[in-house]
Amino acid sequence: MEREIDWVLIKDIISCIFILFGVCIMLIASIGLLRFPDFYIRMSAITKGATLGLGMILLGMGIYFNQPGVLLKVIAIMVFTSITAPVAAHVIGRAAVQNKIPFWEKTNLKEFQEYMAKEHLEQSVNHDKYTVEETTRQKDVDGAADIE
């Protein structure tokens, strides 16, 4: 007895698995964006998770449509995102270092001291910057209330 294999259904199922996997990675990346304690950790963890998840979703779409033109566009988007994501991460991270965004207090900065001394960034070791800013803002608000 000869059994017909339903290739369309198999293709759909493979595409489904890819899409669900990619979406799960995206969701985990979004939760991580909310949970992690420090800008640099968020940055280094998140952008690449989003890149991998997006690549998975796009691959699922390429398998589903099964047309060469769509596949070419999908590969173009994947290559483009995977080239530009680390460049953007590097530029934003560098801007943050220049901008004296504080590191997490458990970060080991031993080998980074030299660079920071050269660029006059010692203040960025101050881990209480957020709280200091908040207290000054509070004082401002209080002062404004006093004036009124």
Next chain:
Amino acid sequence: MSIFQITLIIAMIMLSICLLLTAIRFAIGPTLPDRVTAFDLFVANVIGIIVIYTELTHNEDFIDVAMILSLFGFLGSISFAYYIIRVTK
């Protein structure tokens, strides 16, 4: 309604939750670079939503939108980063 469409709708709902979480970070992010990162993830999520919408409607023209959006997201985050560098000097 086939299994495939149900899967796609579930994926769409999960991506919408992603957008919501990213928007929360965008709102509370203590510094400007945090918001730029959130913007990056925002663009990636929107591209994912467009891709899944393309599959739901069987209309291949939307892929071009995803392509252009990925390009402009990159340009946006780069220009924001240069703005941050410039504004602090």
Next chain:
Amino acid sequence: MKLLLIHSLIAGVAVYFYFQHPDAIIPYTALSTALLFLVLFSLLWNSSYFYHRSYYRKMPKLLHFIMFFMKELFVANMKIAYDIITPHYHMSPTVLAFPLRLKTDLEISILANMIGLTPGTLSIDVSADRKFLYVHTLYLKHKDIEQLKLHIKNGFERRILELTA
């Protein structure tokens, strides 16, 4: 590098013209097109044995590099996902100064991109004299900085040197 682009262009144009032909035997789907492209490309690559020996030898290394990179991307992503889902942090973030052996702009930018694309690491800056690359990393095994440096050196830097030399 130039030969790679020329070969893929030739193979792509050949595939395109083959499917323009009205009575092509192979069905016009993504899988068959990709397979035809790969067959043509590998034929062209094999022919380069006669006129460009170094390109012939570098191609398997390029494939190996891409496979290694994919594996690295996947494993590190899973690690970070585990860290996000479970309530306690298992990470010990560190900024390390990685001594560069690479010299040219292209090599340094490829290395920085590769480091930036593996989750858990982020290349922050290159020092002005181009001797150190500052890398922010999340996971240190046994708090051992030298081991991670050795990992990057033997994993990424050696392969990039092999490809561009």
